[in-house]
Structures are given as structure tokens and as C-alpha cells.
Amino acid sequence: xxxxxxxxxxxxxxxxxxxxxxxxxxxxxxxxxxxxxxxxxxxxxxxxxxxxxxxxxxxxxxxxxxxxxxxxxxxxxxxxxxxxxxxxxxxxxxxxxxxxxxxxxxxxxxxxxxxxxxxxxxxxxxxxxxxxxxxxxxxxxxxxxxxxxxxxxxxxxxxxxxxxxxxxxxxxxxxxxxxxxxxxxxxxxxxxxxxxxxxxxxxxxxxxxxxxxxxxxxxxxxxxxxxxxxxxxxxxxxxxxxxxxxxxxxxxxxxxxxxxxxxxxxxxxxxxxxxxxxxxxxxxxxxxxxxxxxxxxxxxxxxxxxxxxxxxxxxxxxxxxxxxxxxxxxxxxxxxxxxxxxxxxxxxxxxxxxxxxxxxxxxxxxxxxxxxxxxxxxxxxxxxxxxxxxxxxxxxxxxxxxxxxxxxxxxxxxxxxxxxxxxxxxxxxxxxxxxxxxxxxxxxxxxxxxxxxxxxxxxxxxxxxxxxxxxxxxxxxxxxxxxxxxxxxxxxxxxxxxxxxxxxxxxxxxxxxxxxxxxxxxxxxxxxxxxxxxxxxxxxxxxxxxxxxxxxxxxxxxxxxxxxxxxxxxxxxxxxxxxxxxxxxxxxxxxxxxxxxxxxxxxxxxxxxxxxxxxxxxxxxxxxxxxxxxxxxxxxxxxxxxxxxxxxxxxxxxxxxxxxxxxxxxxxxxxxxxxxxxxxxxxxxxxxxxxxxx
Numbered sequence: 001x002x003x004x005x006x007x008x009x010x011x012x013x014x015x016x017x018x019x020x021x022x023x024x025x026x027x028x029x030x031x032x033x034x035x036x037x038x039x040x041x042x043x044x045x046x047x048x049x050x051x052x053x054x055x056x057x058x059x060x061x062x063x064x065x066x067x068x069x070x071x072x073x074x075x076x077x078x079x080x081x082x083x084x085x086x087x088x089x090x091x092x093x094x095x096x097x098x099x100x101x102x103x104x105x106x107x108x109x110x111x112x113x114x115x116x117x118x119x120x121x122x123x124x125x126x127x128x129x130x131x132x133x134x135x136x137x138x139x140x141x142x143x144x145x146x147x148x149x150x151x152x153x154x155x156x157x158x159x160x161x162x163x164x165x166x167x168x169x170x171x172x173x174x175x176x177x178x179x180x181x182x183x184x185x186x187x188x189x190x191x192x193x194x195x196x197x198x199x200x201x202x203x204x205x206x207x208x209x210x211x212x213x214x215x216x217x218x219x220x221x222x223x224x225x226x227x228x229x230x231x232x233x234x235x236x237x238x239x240x241x242x243x244x245x246x247x248x249x250x251x252x253x254x255x256x257x258x259x260x261x262x263x264x265x266x267x268x269x270x271x272x273x274x275x276x277x278x279x280x281x282x283x284x285x286x287x288x289x290x291x292x293x294x295x296x297x298x299x300x301x302x303x304x305x306x307x308x309x310x311x312x313x314x315x316x317x318x319x320x321x322x323x324x325x326x327x328x329x330x331x332x333x334x335x336x337x338x339x340x341x342x343x344x345x346x347x348x349x350x351x352x353x354x355x356x357x358x359x360x361x362x363x364x365x366x367x368x369x370x371x372x373x374x375x376x377x378x379x380x381x382x383x384x385x386x387x388x389x390x391x392x393x394x395x396x397x398x399x400x401x402x403x404x405x406x407x408x409x410x411x412x413x414x415x416x417x418x419x420x421x422x423x424x425x426x427x428x429x430x431x432x433x434x435x436x437x438x439x440x441x442x443x444x445x446x447x448x449x450x451x452x453x454x455x456x457x458x459x460x461x462x463x464x465x466x467x468x469x470x471x472x473x474x475x476x477x478x479x480x481x482x483x484x485x486x487x488x489x490x491x492x493x494x495x496x497x498x499x500x501x502x503x504x505x506x507x508x509x510x511x512x513x514x515x516x517x518x519x520x521x522x523x524x525x526x527x528x529x530x531x532x533x534x535x536x537x538x539x540x541x542x543x544x545x546x547x548x549x550x551x552x553x554x555x556x557x558x559x560x561x562x563x564x565x566x567x568x569x570x571x572x573x574x575x576x577x578x579x580x581x582x583x584x585x586x587x588x589x590x591x592x593x594x595x596x597x598x599x600x601x602x603x604x605x606x607x608x609x610x611x612x613x614x615x616x617x618x619x620x621x622x623x624x625x626x627x628x629x630x631x632x633x634x635x636x637x638x639x640x641x642x643x644x645x646x647x648x649x650x651x652x653x654x655x656x657x658x659x660x661x662x663x664x665x666x667x668x669x670x671x672x673x674x675x676x677x678x679x680x681x682x683x684x685x686x687x688x689x690x691x692x693x694x
Contacts, residue, residue: 044113045113059149077131132424424459500544534552628667
């Protein structure tokens with residue numbers, strides 16, 4: 001509910017090569033100590049402030065230890081530290097703003113300021129994503145603490161203190177309830193509640209009240225240029241509220257006289273007409289101009305403020321920005337960020353006007369939160385976040401671009417040791433975010449990484465194939481990888497990689513590439529790709545077996561690839577894996593067998609197995625829901641079209657009919673349908689006997 005723009009990102013610090021970073025570390029340690037030494041917490045955002053300070057104290061220990069090692073840092077470390085400096089710098093500004101600013105105004109902005117803390121924690125986590133801890137000479141204790149901090153930052157949720165939120169809502173309710181009564185000159189009806197509320201946020205003596213009034217007046221001056229008339233009017237109403245409360249609470253105190261010259265001269269008048277808009281506006285049946293969106297000219301049901309200070313309806317301005325515009329529609333000013341800041345003051349005005357004029361208020365889903373929903377607003381859906389944070393700051397993008405270009409240069413011209421390190425850092429950088437993957441590809445990394453797949457250095461090969469795997473998550477990069485001839489080299493690594501992790505990540509890369517239909521055909525047509533995946537299915541670790549199985553499942557979706565999978569010897573191997581509890585890929589093996597059943601070669605090969613039927617019967621009883629579906633699919637397919645011999649074996653198994661009946665009663669819809677079909681088929685097979693099934 002803030003009406004001021006988000007704090008801008010600090011421009012990234014430039015670097016070239018593996019330079020000493022003493023100045024950067026000095027700055028980090030200095031600003032971390034400044035934040036950590038903040039003693040007097042603000043009366044609002046206490047929880048967010050204390051939690052953030054603890055995080056920065058931990059980072060300060062990391063910075064000091066890195067400084068003590070006195071070694072040159074790799075580029076991704078410099079990028080990480082630069083971004084952390086930007087984050088800590090903005091943390092300091094946010095906390096300082098909470099301490100030095102108006103308590104009432106901060107209370108009115110409680111949700112927005114909480115979101116600022118949340119965004120900064122997430123940015124801290126994203127910065128730590130690219131910190132190559134294994135390349136830093138730090139103690140185990142610090143490494144573990146940083147890893148824990150990283151995990152906590154990635155899992156962090158939006159924290160809005162329920163007590164502070166209640167105080168803000170109490171203030172809004174007081175303002176609304178006093179509106180009608182004060183306009184009739186009935187005085188300060190909710191005096192006790194106002195007194196208690198102001199005391200809760202630290203206003204307990206005349207000096208506190210005077211200081212709060214001064215801060216509100218300073219805020220009104222700051223907002224006068226960008227905040228709009230409504231915002232300034234609301235701040236003036238808060239000034240009137242505090243001034244009048246002070247005059248009533250300390251009426252016997254001489255300090256009361258000191259404020260008459262500055263703000264008390266209009267306090268009674270303002271409080272008697274205490275509403276968030278003029279009385280004349282409240283009786284107008286047509287929508288007041290200030291409540292209309294400048295874009296749609298309709299009533300703003302969910303008003304938000306852009307960085308230029310102008311207010312629009314959320315839906316209209318979001319559509320404007322999403323269509324590619326980066327300017328304010330009203331002023332033409334370029335928007336320095338794309339955040340949409342809720343204008344709760346104006347929203348309250350609109351709601352009140354609608355109620356008084358009997359106009360139904362249909363809110364947007366993102367703004368119709370109940371009290372209980374607001375208390376758990378850390379779990380807001382991703383669509384709201386996508387609207388509020390429509391694009392990353394240009395400075396951060398430029399920093400990633402600069403780092404990527406530098407690292408690609410090292411891939412092209414560096415020594416093997418430099419190439420190993422550059423590939424590792426690109427691997428980390430490509431692990432986080434689609435923007436990073438796009439930027440790295442645009443910097444020209446893919447051809448050089450493909451070349452490094454042939455390296456005799458195991459770590460270079462592993463880092464290169466893993467970086468390509470991470471890059472392939474971005475769909476456009478899949479096309480670039482195919483065009484660069486990556487499949488041939490990735491298959492080489494899959495077959496004869498220097499270590500098992502490289503082979504496993506090569507399989508995962510094939511799976512990622514095969515998400516595109518055209519790639520399924522191209523990879524399936526490669527003479528060694530499917531054979532290499534089957535080989536990994538036989539020799540790999542549990543992770544490698546799963547990567548190989550999922551890649552084969554993806555390829556086998558296309559019927560023309562199924563015969564190749566069967567020819568590579570996958571069927572007996574998959575049946576063995578059904579009996580291997582340590583492999584842990586039972587469901588994947590069943591899914592692949594069910595697909596292979598769809599080709600003649602697969603059906604014949606599967607029917608040869610003498611152990612599969614009893615295994616499938618057991619899986620009907622003890623498998624996962626998905627496993628049961630694939631098990632019944634296999635049994636039904638084996639018994640159809642000349643499968644009398646398999647049906648006979650199934651009938652001889654004493655557990656088969658009870659298992660099928662149980663599945664027909666309690667399984668998923670698909671499993672029930674197939675279980676019923678198999679029971680009918682078995683019943684026909686033994687209809688001449690005395691004991692038909694079904």
C-alpha cells in the first residue's frame with residue numbers, strides 16, 4: 001500500500017578478469033556492520049527488521065573471511081558479491097526508512113514494506129545461487145552457515161505481522177467510522193481507541209507527537225511532487241488526527257500550545273470533516289473524476305501507483321505494460337521500474353463512495369483478500385506476483401550479461417584451468433532463472449560449451465554438459481543446441497563420459513531436448529542415442545537410471561522410436577529393475593514397458609518373460625496409483641490378441657483375481673475401467689469351466 005516507488009537497484013560494479021576485490025569487500029563489510037549495529041528497532045516491521053539483520057550479520061562473517069584469504073575471486077563470485085552489496089544497501093535504506101519515517105505512514109504501508117523485505121530476501125537467495133562456494137577458501141563452519149542461509153532465503157515467505165496489520169486496519173476503521181459523526185460536529189467519537197493505537201506505535205508523550213507531526217509534514221512535502229493529491233490529502237488527515245489527539249490527551253500540558261502555529265489551526269476543521277475525500281464528492285451520483293482510471297475512464301476498483309506517481313486501475317495498467325509499453329500513459333515519463341504499488345488510501349475512498357452511493361463493488365481477485373487471507377499473504381499466488389513484478393531491474397540484467405560475456409571469452413581463449421572454472425560458473429549462472437539462460441545463450445556460450453564436451457578433463461566435460469543441460473530448460477535454447485550439433489557430442493558423453501555425473505547429466509539433457517516434438521524424432525534417429533540411454537539404465541546410479549528412463553519414456557512417445565528401444569535390449573533390463581528396490585524407478589520402468597507394449601516388437605519381447613506376470617499382480621496390490629495403472633495396462637495388453645497363454649498363467653495365480661477385483665472397486669477411473677475389461681476377458685477364457693470369474 002506504499003505510494004512511493006520501489007528502491008532502485010544499485011548499478012553493478014564493473015570488473016575485468018580475475019581482479020583483486022578489496023574495495024568491494026571493504027564496502028560490503030562496512031555496510032554490513034552499519035546494518036548489524038542498528039540498535040533501536042522501529043515500532044513497525046520489528047520482525048522483518050530483526051530477521052534481516054541476523055541474515056546480514058552472518059553474511060558479514062563470510063565477507064570478512066573472504067577478505068582474510070586475500071585471494072582473487074572468480075567472476076561469478078564478484079557478480080554475487082556485487083548483487084549482495086546492492087541488496088544490503090537497499091536493506092539499510094528500508095530499515096532506516098522504517099526508523100526515521102512516520103510511524104503512522106509506515107503503518108499505512110505495512111503490506112508494501114513487508115513485500116520490500118520479502119523481495120530483498122529473495123534477491124539475496126538469487127545472488128547466493130551463483131556463489132561458487134567450492135571455489136572459495138573459507139572454513140567449513142562459514143560454508144555450512146551460508147548454505148543454510150541460502151536454503152532459508154529460497155524458502156522464505158512474505159511476513160506481514162498480524163498485530164501490525166490489525167493496527168493498520170483499526171486505523172482505517174476508525175477513520176471510516178468517524179467520517180459521518182465528525183461531519184456532524186460530534187467531536188472525536190473514538191478518542192480512547194485513537195489514544196491506544198498511537199501509544200502502541202510509540203507516541204506516548206508530547207515530544208513523540210510533535211516528532212510524528214514533523215515526519216508526516218516532511219512526508220507530505222516529499223509526496224507533493226509524485227504522490228498525487230489524494231495521497232497528500234491523506235497525510236494531511238493523519239497530521240490532523242495526531243494534532244487533535246495531542247491537544248486532547250495533553251490539554252493540561254503547556255506543550256500543547258507549541259503546535260498551534262504549525263498544524264493545530266486546521267485540526268478541528270479537518271477532523272469535523274474527517275473523510276478521505278470532500279463531502280460534496282460523497283453525494284455525487286456520477287463517478288468523481290479522481291476515481292476514474294485515466295486509461296479506461298471507468299471506476300478504479302483496484303487502484304495502483306506506477307513509478308511516475310500516477311494512479312491507474314490495476315487491470316488497465318497491467319495490460320498497458322504487458323503490451324510492451326514502458327512509459328506512464330498520462331505523463332509520457334519513462335517508468336524506472338514496473339512495480340504496481342497498491343494505493344490503499346484511494347481504494348478505501350472508492351469503497352466508501354461505492355457503499356454510500358449503493359454501487360456494487362466487484363473487486364479483482366488479487367484485491368479481494370479477507371482478513372484471514374491477508375494474514376497469510378506470504379502464500380499469494382504467482383499471478384499476483386507476476387503483475388506486481390513485471391520485469392527484472394535493468395541493472396541486474398546488465399550485470400548478468402557482463403558476467404556471461406566475460407566467461408564466454410574465457411571459454412574461448414582461456415587455459416584448461418580457466419575453461420574449467422568458467423564452465424563451472426556458467427553452470428551455476430544457468431541454474432537460476434530463464435533470463436540468465438537467455439542471456440548466456442545470447443553471449444555465444446553454446447558453441448563453446450559444445451566444443452568442451454570433447455575435453456579430456458573430466459571436470460571440464462562435466463561442467464560443460466551440466467551447463468548445457470541448464471541452458472536447455474529455456475525452450476529457445478533447445479533449438480540453438482540442436483543447430484550447434486550438440487546431440488552428437490552429448491551422446492558421446494552419454495556413452496563414454498569421463499565420470500558418471502557427466503553421463504547422467506547428458507541423459508537429463510537428452511530428456512530436456514526431447515520435450516520438443518521435432519527433437520524426439522531427431523534424437524530417436526541418432527544411431528547411438530537410445531543405445532546409450534539403455535546402457536546408462538544398466539550401469540548408472542539410481543539418479544542416472546531415472547534420468548535414462550525418463551528420457552526413454554519421452555522418446556518412446558513417438559511410435560517410430562519404440563522399436564529402437566526394444567532392439568537396444570531395454571525390455572529384460574526394465575523387468576529386472578522392477579525387482580530392484582534399490583534402483584527406485586519402478587513407476588518409470590512400468591511406464592516405459594507400457595509404451596513399448598504399443599509396438600509389435602515390444603509386445604513379443606515382453607511376452608517372453610516368465611517372471612513379469614506375477615510381478616505385475618503384486619504391483620496391482622502394493623504399487624503406487626500410477627504404477628497400478630501401468631501394471632493393469634500391461635496385463636490387459638498381454639492378454640489381448642493371442643495372449644491366451646498369458647491369460648492362463650494369470651488365472652493360475654491365486655492372487656490375480658482378488659487383486660483385479662480390488663482394483664476394479666477402489667482404483668482410479670482408468671485403472672477401474674481396465675480392470676473390468678481384464679476380468680471380462682478372463683471370464684471368457686474360462687467360460688467353459690465350472691468356475692467363471694467376474
